[in-house]
Structure formats: C-alpha cells, structure tokens
Amino acid sequence: MRAFPLHALLSLGALLTLGAYARRLGFLPEGAVLLGLGLYGALSLYGLRFGRAYLFLLLGLLAPWFPPAPFAVPLAFALAFGRRLPEKAQGAVYGWALVWPALALLLVWHVFPALYAFYLSLFDRVNFLRPAAFVGLENYRILLQDPLFWRALGNTFWYALFTVPTGILLATLVAILLNTKLAFQGLYRTLFFLPYITALTAAAAVWRWIYHPEFGFLNWLLRTPGLDWLNTPKGVFALLLEPLGIQLQGFWAGPS
Template sequence: MSDPAEMMRRRRAVHGWLLLSPALILLATFAFAPSAMTVWTSLFSRGTRRRPSEFVGLETYQRLFDDPAFWTVAWNNLLYAAVTIPVSMALALTMALWANARMPARGFLRTAYFTPTMLPMIAAANLWLFFYTPGFGVLDQLVTGLGFASVNWLGQPETALWAICAVTIWKEAGFFMIFYLAALQTIPPDLEEAASIEGASRLAYTRRVVLPLLAPTTLFIAVNATINSVKLIDHLFILTKGGPSDASKLMLYYIWENAFAFFDAPAAAAATVLVLAALGGLAAFQFRVADRRIHY
C-alpha cells in the first residue's frame, strides 16, 4: 500500500510540472531549439548546389576573428552601447525626477517625454533623416545659420555613429523614464519630510535616499538597455545601412547582412553565438555581482 505522504508529494510534483509546461514548451520552441540550431549551423561550412555543407568545427569562428570588418562592427557596437546606455538612463532619471515633481501641466510633460517611445523606430528614423539631411535638414539649417559649414551627419565616418546614437537616446529615454517614474511614486513621502526636518538638501536627499531605493529599477533598466543596444537595427536600414565604410554598422545588422545579403548562414550563426555568449556573460555578472549590492 502506497504511503499517502509519498502520493501527495508526487501529485504536487505533477501539478507543478503541468503549471510549468506552457512556459517550458514556449521556451523550448522559440528559445532553446533555435539557439541549439544556431550553434549547430555555425559548425558547418557554407553550402552551395555544387558543394554541400560540411562539418568544419570552429573554422567559421576563426574566419570571423580574421575578418577586420567583424572587429570594426564589434567596436562600433561597444561604443554604441557605452554611449547610449548611460546617457539614456541618466536622461530618463532626470526626466522622471522632473515629471514626478509638483508642478503645473505635469501630465502634459509626461506625455511629451513618452511620445517618442510610441513612434515605431522606422518612423523615428525617417523623422531624424529629415533632421540630418544636408542642405535643408533642421540641424543643417541651425549649423549654417550660426555661420558654420554644412555637415553631412550620416555621410561621413566621423559623425555617422554619433548620429545613430542620438536617435537611440531620443527614442529610449522616454521608455526608461516610465519605469523610473513608477519607482519614484512608490517611495513614501515621509522619507522626504524626515530628510527635510534633518536639514538635508534636495541633492543630498536624492543621492542618499532616492538613488539607493531606485537601484532595483536601475538594474532592470540596465539589463533592458544592454539588450536593446544589440537588437536595435531598424534605424540603420533607413539612415545609413551601416555606412559609410562600416562606420555605423552594428552587430545585428552585420548578422543580417551575412545571412540575407551574402547568404553566409554559418558566419551569421557564429556571430549570433558570440553575441549570445557575450550577453550571457554580462547578464551573469549583472545578477551575480550587481544584484548582491542592491537592497529590494
């Protein structure tokens, strides 16, 4: 005769697996299986009708490491992330602090900050394309109106990537502001009153009280901003297509180009595996190191 406690334990285990099964099926179908297929594809050569694909091991990865364009794109993406992530987060925090203050037309201010987020990236890129167009663009009109020479913002290597960064910051800051604004509204007002009674300045209150309490939200935004710095390429198709001379090409555009323009699926798969490995390592660092310093 079976033990009732053992039967209850098995029944709970079955119920638990049944509850987890929808998420596990979705993850296996759309995350684990594609990732495994990508790793498998990266280990084979590029196949043609006359030469079928062959197992080559890590040769595709070596070919990537020997390609100067790969390192140019990797550096572009690192610079792009190093600029867009902290600037957009700092701007989002500043906007959230301002939008959370007691002031007239606060609702209009929040709407104005969030409006760029509601635009599709393609629409935002077309809007900024008008700003950047030499000769009659808004920025060019301002520059020439101040007596400076006309600048082809998207057509020269020195400014193309910075122009792409500006579009991303403008688009992302309003989205991150919503999370900061929601977190600010969970801070009890008693803390501000106590700090005021103790004689703390506004800056000291923000630095000593507000920022530590916003640390979990900051970590969440940092993770999302890091992912966005790799996955956002819509504006590249409209603004620069990775040019000039790969000056504004980012990693996901490089992967797309190899897969669908050059039909080199193994190279695209190998680059994808490297990106996933880098993101996985960065996520592990963020959650194992940074998460331990955060108080929830």
C-alpha cells in the same frame, strides 16, 4: 504520485515536441530525438511504481508520428490526475503548462536559431543541395584574422558603452521629472507619452524631414558650424546614439 516528477516529464515532453518538428524539417539529427524519447520512456516506466495509470504516459513516444504527443500526453495526464498530487507539485505542473507557450516561442525564434547558426558555422559553406565539409572552428580562426571583424567589434563596444549609461541616466531623469511636483508637470507627461500614441508612419515621415540632407532642421543645425555629419562614419554613429524614442532597424548600423 507524490514522488513522481511529472513536471519534469512535462518540460521534457515540451522539448521533445520542438525537437520532433525540428527533425521533420531536417534541423536536428535523428539521434537527438531518439535520445530524448529514451529518457522520456524511462521516466514513464518509472511511473508504473505508482500505478497502472502511468501507462498512459507511454503514448508520448508517438512523437515521430505525432510531434505534440510528448507534451500533450503528460498535460492530459496532469489534468486527469492532478488532484492526487501535492499542492507544490500541482503548482509546478500547471506553471509549466502556462509558461510553455511563451517559452516555446523564445526557443523557436531565439535559442534554436542561435544554436543552429553555430552548427552551420562549423562547415565550409551553407548548402542544402550538397553536403558541406566539416571544418570545425576554422571559420572562427579566419574571422579573428579579419580586420573588419575587429572594427565591427570596436564599433559595437563603443555603441554599448555610450548607449547603456546614457539610456539609464536619461531614464532616471525622466522618471524623476514625471514623479516630481513641478510646474507644467502635465505638459511633461504629455510630451513623454506622445511618441507612444503617434503612428509609426507619421513619426518616420517627421524624422525623415528632420534628417533631410538639404531641408532638414537637424542637418542644418549641425552643418552650420561646418560639421558634415551625414557624410562621415562618426556622424552616422552619432545618429545611432540619438535618443529618438523609436527603435531603429539593424541595417542602420551598417555604415558604422
């Protein structure tokens, strides 16, 4: 078992488990799963050089009928025969087993949707009732010719240009303030942690009144010099740059 890449088979099996579920939902072509199963079977047969016990790994080929099989079978094999592995290999196997739940969530909710969205963008329309025509990169050509795309890209660029350096600068200043022996240090720390212990609904209600068009304090303060900040795109963009301490939802970026 010293030369057999059990940790590689375990990671491949985990990917095959996700692929089998995606195939059942119609998100992956059958050929992709069969290709992965072929590689899995080849690695399992390679294990026969080290003993008949490796025949147990072939049960992972039941993925089309039992999707967790490619991951559960190598994991059970590692638990049963893991003591025969060298210490470094044991760490790799158990490390993959422990990190895979979080990695699976990352793949399911971030990586796979991004790849599937790119796949859908290669067709003329998204229609699950009738087959769509493959157009390749035509949608991207149309997008590059749309002035609204360049406007949105510019807004995103300026947003990142202001928020990243500002966030780093403010975070550094706050860290220095909280770790320097100054007067009223306890008050500074209390004010810093107050948003973390404040209910989101209460914070939302407070900020709603602060930004109220007629009675809001911040609105009154900014409109005093004649700046109609809530009725201009630049005013809304400035709102996004305010360090509120609360994560704003994506739809706030719409008016910009």
